[in-house]
Amino acid sequence: MSTKIKINSQIFQDSNNIYYPKDESEVSDLIRELYKQDSPTEIIGNNSKSFIGNKTQSANTTSLSKISGIIDYRPEELYIKVKACTPINEIEQVLSENNQELAFEPIDFGYVKEGKSNKGTIAGYLSCNYAGSRRFKVGSVRDHVLGFKGVNGKGDIIKSGGTVVKNVTGYDLSKLIAGSFGTLVALTEITLKVLPKKDSSKTVIIYPSNFEQIYDFFNKLSSSSSEISGAVFIPEQSKDKDFVTKKNSVFKFNDLKSNISFIAFRVEGDKISIEEKINNLKKELKLSNSDISTLDVYQSEPFWKKVNNLEVFEKTEHNLIRMVIAPANGSKLCKHLENNHNYFVDWCGSLFWIEVNSKKEEKIKDLKKMAKDFGGYLTVIKTSSEYDYGEAIFTVDKVRLMISEKIKQSFDPKRILNPGKMYRGV
């Protein structure tokens, strides 16, 4: 029996030649066999975010979607251990029943991809490491991973971390796996730190008059003892009528003037301390004579969902860019983007979501240079159908690429797992 047939007889394969291993040992068997055959495979979960990253050149596709289910949830220990491809929705639901949540606020990329919710699996989300609006306060996805199990490119089952928060036993491989786009291990099990949900939230809207003022506000907000858990800037962008219409419809709230530029910041906690913090912040931002509006909890929660779901870029056919910079350079970037690209700013001035017209690929090169100059990086999250990949969709320098190649080699010497998904040669 040839090895190819051997794999087929052991592990279910559908008509599209996608393998569906049903447990960790089948993942291990499959990858061990592919390793012997030098035959790379694309690794997918529920396919909700497979559009992010380069297209892999591999003869096989392995879906981990059957590796799903909650293994152990201990609300009192603040952790949940799940099989890797457990849907995020399922995790959020069980946490919600215990008034807990994934504090990093997962982004729902389903809206960008197909105009409707599809949060996908936790393994897929961890592999991207794209935290939502609360990131600047609570850390990224990688900061909430306590441990994992998975299969490396040789078929070996490996683990790192555990279920306890204080743990310095060996290298912290959980960090390395976060954002590795499935190029190091096929994940089979993930343990996440969970946190209590805040009692309530309110969102304050202010209407700044210029870019310097926006960043003055952002700076004051992030310098305050009255902690906020979200701060976005949504620009007016009057030139692009379609975008304006979209933006006004997405952010249509009774207490919000969405037709002009605005900053929204969120305060969470118990009701008394929310009021106290808002009052403190109003003083610190000198807002006593300004036009402001406040979204109560019933408006605040859907508002931040819409921000996190990137609903203003729903089903975009253009290139969608995620740029992270040192916030002090934000006003310069805003000036450059004004009337050139549709965009909004999250993470209290650090994270930019930018839409670049499909015919303007050279603009991405300029933006990448700008990202580096401003102490950051960009990723082309979604490419238009016309994108020719002349400009790499990730940002990496020579030394980091060299080290990344070495790390890849140590996990996956024959480049079996998602080859080329991030960089050529990795």
Added chain:
Amino acid sequence: MSEIALPKIDSSILNRKSEIVKKLSKLTNIENVLSEADELRPYETDALSVYTQTPLAVVLPENTDEVSEILKYCHSENIKVVPRGAGTGLSGGALPLQDAILLGLGKFNKILEIDYENKCVVTQPGVTNLGITHAVQHKGFYYAPDPSSQLACSIGGNVAENSGGVHSLKYGTTTNNILGVQMVMMDGTICRFGGKSFDQEGYDLMGLICGSEGLLGVVTEVTVKILKTPEVVRAALIGFPSIKEGGDAASEIISSGIVPAGMEIMDKALIEATDNFSKAGYPRDAELLLIVELDGTESEVNELIKKVEVICKKNNCSSLKLSNSEKERLSFWAGRKAAFPACGAMAPDYYCMDGSIPRGKLAEALLEIKKLSEKYELPVANCFHAGDGNLHPLIMFDGNDKEQLRKTEEFGSEILKTCVRLGGVITGEHGVGIEKRELMCEMFNDNDIQQQLSIKKSLDEKNLLNPGKVYPILRKCAEEGRVHVHKNKDKFPDLPRF
């Protein structure tokens, strides 16, 4: 205890000492190279002072280029290198090797940039942890991770060990509080991971380096995140009549949704020892003492304190005292911070263990340790980072009595086994170093360890950087893993130890 396997000594390197010293003296200022016996003595050990070794030479470079040149030279000549920060580590991570250069980062002692707009500080690695907070506190900012040795330990060492502290429950450990590092690889390559922005894309190499105990590279610059000092900080001192009731209260505080800034537990033995030592005013009739610190805005803190009070009363607390001033809050902590020296005053020797367990197993672990203490007829005092399940039992004994030493070792190993059995790990914050090296196989199987060794090999092919640390040489699950302090002669007796 003082015998430990180290990598095979390369005698050809020992024979070339004078040539190596001469070459090093060309790569940095001549006075930065130490090679005489009396010059080397201060570097023979770190804070795990039971192990000593004289290094081949000590080199104290002054800038990144010098570090790069030194490592490049050592790489080409197959000379081992042991990096060292402030030497306050408790697991022997900076223990020298006879045939290795000890690379001290002590001259990297400057803060390079304070950037309030980007909420970060760019610093050289030799700056102390507390030095960073001191540099920004006049503007109301601080650096969150606070290992108990923060007065002396360096930020570079914190990166190497992924140091935590009392406040890591709410604010995370070093890995959650740094934005970027500059590092030199063993072959001399200078690299930069991260910067002033969040979450560098691609492999999180900064996350890998943090906690790698000096095995993957030498950190020469660190960018740390700074936070605004909370408006109000208050602490509560709560006594309980039994271990179970106190442990359950601590567990319930967390499960109720409160995230205290810090939460510590001390048992009766330690309440008495520390109160005798520091006159902290602890409730001496209590079997267990809980210190809970809460921070935030005034109404937020008041609200949380109310909730903590309700939980503690429900669990039959015997006393409850709230701090009403900053002075009083610090006095609550004074006893806890004196835990180690207080034990040193009670017995000729003590062993400090460092394991983590799930929070809910707190009472179970303490009761198990109490039983073991009776079984071995050795007193033990317990302090605990209750919020994150990090346990530090201190076993008291007389090292001159061979039988007591043997019993202590057995006792200690049973405690560590208990930690692992309860779902915990062998080191919460002190690191593996040489101390817990042989215990790695309690937690990891061959595949796990091989994967970690492959990473090491990929970045340091010749295994020259800090060899013999973290990963088992003997491949036996030897029962080591203790800090041994004789006649209270801790390497840094004046540093508080949590």
